[in-house]
Amino acid sequence: MPAVHGDQGREVESLDALGRFVCRRAPGAALAREYRREVLTDRRRAQVLEELEPEGWELCGEWLTYGCFKRSKAAATGPEGGLGALPARPHGWLFLSRRGKAVPAVWALAVLGCPAVALAGLGLPGYTIALLGLGHAIGMTYTAKKETEKGRVHADRAAAGNDGP
Numbered sequence: 001m002p003a004v005h006g007d008q009g010r011e012v013e014s015l016d017a018l019g020r021f022v023c024r025r026a027p028g029a030a031l032a033r034e035y036r037r038e039v040l041t042d043r044r045r046a047q048v049l050e051e052l053e054p055e056g057w058e059l060c061g062e063w064l065t066y067g068c069f070k071r072s073k074a075a076a077t078g079p080e081g082g083l084g085a086l087p088a089r090p091h092g093w094l095f096l097s098r099r100g101k102a103v104p105a106v107w108a109l110a111v112l113g114c115p116a117v118a119l120a121g122l123g124l125p126g127y128t129i130a131l132l133g134l135g136h137a138i139g140m141t142y143t144a145k146k147e148t149e150k151g152r153v154h155a156d157r158a159a160a161g162n163d164g165p
Helices: 003-007 045-055 074-081 098-122 124-160
Strands: 011-015 021-024 033-039 058-063 066-072
Touching: 003 033, 011 033, 011 066, 033 045, 045 066, 098 124
Parallel strands: 011 058
Antiparallel strands: 011 021, 033 066, 058 066
């Protein structure tokens, strides 16, 4: 997680199945936070936890071999770790790097290229690949839409102070 989000008082609660940060910002007096990522293998796990926990770092999520740690900046800097005013909520809901934008674009070109290859005369295998690609694209689009709706409902409940299921 970039330092700018921790400086704005966002706290990572966990990591989802894709390794994305699930964050919240507590209403009222939020604290600036620091984040770091460490490799947690079976051999290093205990050692890393023993080194970081005395310094105030706590494990907030794991994905593959990575562990994400967080701590309040007040643990290192004292009272300066608090935020005077909370920044406004961002307008966007999805923030991607250049590589993050390039990967879906290449994927879309590949999926759109499947029907073109199939119609070029590859016969039944080409049609099968094209239909599988089209079905996958529809499924991924539907899944992304449902995840977005779920995230908005959760954000609205959190903003209203009703953290129900």
